[in-house]
Amino acid sequence: MTVPPVLLKGDDLFEDDPTLGPYENTRDLSKYLLMHYGRIDDVFERPHHPLATSHGYPQRLSDLLELCALRSGTRVRRALDVGCSVGGVAHALGGWVEERVTGIDVSPRSIDVARTLHRHGCGTFSVVQQGPYTREVHVRVPVPGEGRARVDFEVGDACDLGLLGETTRGVDAAVLSNVLDRVADPERCLRQFTDSDAFLRPGGLLMVACPWSWYPAYSDPERWLGSSSDHTPSEEAVKQLLGTAFDLLAESDEGAVLRQNPREYDYFEAHVTVWRKR
Numbered sequence: 001m002t003v004p005p006v007l008l009k010g011d012d013l014f015e016d017d018p019t020l021g022p023y024e025n026t027r028d029l030s031k032y033l034l035m036h037y038g039r040i041d042d043v044f045e046r047p048h049h050p051l052a053t054s055h056g057y058p059q060r061l062s063d064l065l066e067l068c069a070l071r072s073g074t075r076v077r078r079a080l081d082v083g084c085s086v087g088g089v090a091h092a093l094g095g096w097v098e099e100r101v102t103g104i105d106v107s108p109r110s111i112d113v114a115r116t117l118h119r120h121g122c123g124t125f126s127v128v129q130q131g132p133y134t135r136e137v138h139v140r141v142p143v144p145g146e147g148r149a150r151v152d153f154e155v156g157d158a159c160d161l162g163l164l165g166e167t168t169r170g171v172d173a174a175v176l177s178n179v180l181d182r183v184a185d186p187e188r189c190l191r192q193f194t195d196s197d198a199f200l201r202p203g204g205l206l207m208v209a210c211p212w213s214w215y216p217a218y219s220d221p222e223r224w225l226g227s228s229s230d231h232t233p234s235e236e237a238v239k240q241l242l243g244t245a246f247d248l249l250a251e252s253d254e255g256a257v258l259r260q261n262p263r264e265y266d267y268f269e270a271h272v273t274v275w276r277k278r
C-alpha cells in the first residue's frame with residue numbers, strides 16, 4: 001500500500017511566514033483543502049451542524065455549471081478554474097467536462113499542493129483543533145481516467161491569461177470563484193472575456209462567484225466593481241459589465257465555510273451568476 005503524501009506539515013500551521021503571499025501560508029492552505037475536499041464530518045465534528053448545508057461548495061458550483069451547459073446545449077470540452085487555490089472546483093469540473101480542465105492560481109504553493117494531490121489521488125494535511133493541537137485529515141480526489149477530463153494546474157495571473165499561451169485560448173467554459181475581489185483590477189480580469197473571444201469562445205459559459213468582500217489590501221477602492229459614488233451594488237455592476245457580451249443563464253447565492261477550529265467558522269455567501277457568450 002502506498003503512503004499518502006503529506007500535503008502540508010502540521011507544525012507549520014502556526015508559522016506565519018511573511019515572505020509568503022496572501023493565501024499561501026500553511027493555515028490558509030489547510031482551510032482551503034478542508035473546504036474543497038474535506039468530508040462533512042471532517043469539517044463539522046457533530047451531526048446536524050447549523051452550517052452543514054454550506055458544505056460541498058466546489059461541487060455545487062460545478063453542478064450548477066453542468067446544469068447550465070445541459071440546458072443551453074453548450075458542449076464543454078475545455079474549461080478553466082481561474083484563482084483555483086488548491087483545485088477543488090477544477091477537480092469537480094473534471095467529472096463532466098469532456099477533455100481538459102486547467103486550474104490557474106497566482107500562488108505557486110497552492111498550485112504545488114493541487115498538483116501533488118492530483119498526482120497521488122490522495123493526501124494528508126493537518127487542521128487546527130484547540131491551542132497547539134492539530135488533527136490529521138485524509139482527502140481523496142478521483143483517479144484520472146475513463147470518463148474524466150484531464151486536470152492540470154498552472155501558476156498564472158487571472159488578469160493576464162494571455163501569458164499562459166494555448167492553455168487559456170478558446171476554452172468553452174471559465175469559472176471565477178471568489179477571486180474578483182482578490183485581484184488588483186477586477187474589471188480588467190472580466191474584460192478579457194467580454195472584449196475578446198481569445199480566451200472564451202462565442203457560445204461559451206462564464207461562471208462568476210463572489211461574496212464581493214472588498215478590501216483595499218487587494219484592490220484600490222476606485223477599482224471595486226460597483227461605485228462608491230452612486231452606490232451601485234457589485235451584483236448590479238457585474239451584470240452591467242457582462243451584459244454587454246453575455247446572456248444571463250442563472251443566478252443564485254451559494255454558502256461556504258472556512259473552518260478556523262472546531263468551534264469557529266468563517267461563513268460567506270458567494271453571489272453566483274452563469275453567463276453564455278453571444
Ligand SMILES: C[S@@+](CC[C@H](N)C(=O)[O-])C[C@H]1O[C@@H](n2cnc3c(N)ncnc32)[C@H](O)[C@@H]1O
Nearest residue numbers: 023083084085105106107157158177178182183
Ligand atoms: C478567496 S481564494 C478562492 C479560492 C477558490 N477559487 C475558491 O473559491 O475557494 C482566492 C484565490 O485567488 C488567488 N488569486 C489572487 N489573485 C490572483 C491573481 N491575480 N491571479 C490568479 N489567482 C489569484 C489566490 O491565490 C487564492 O488562491
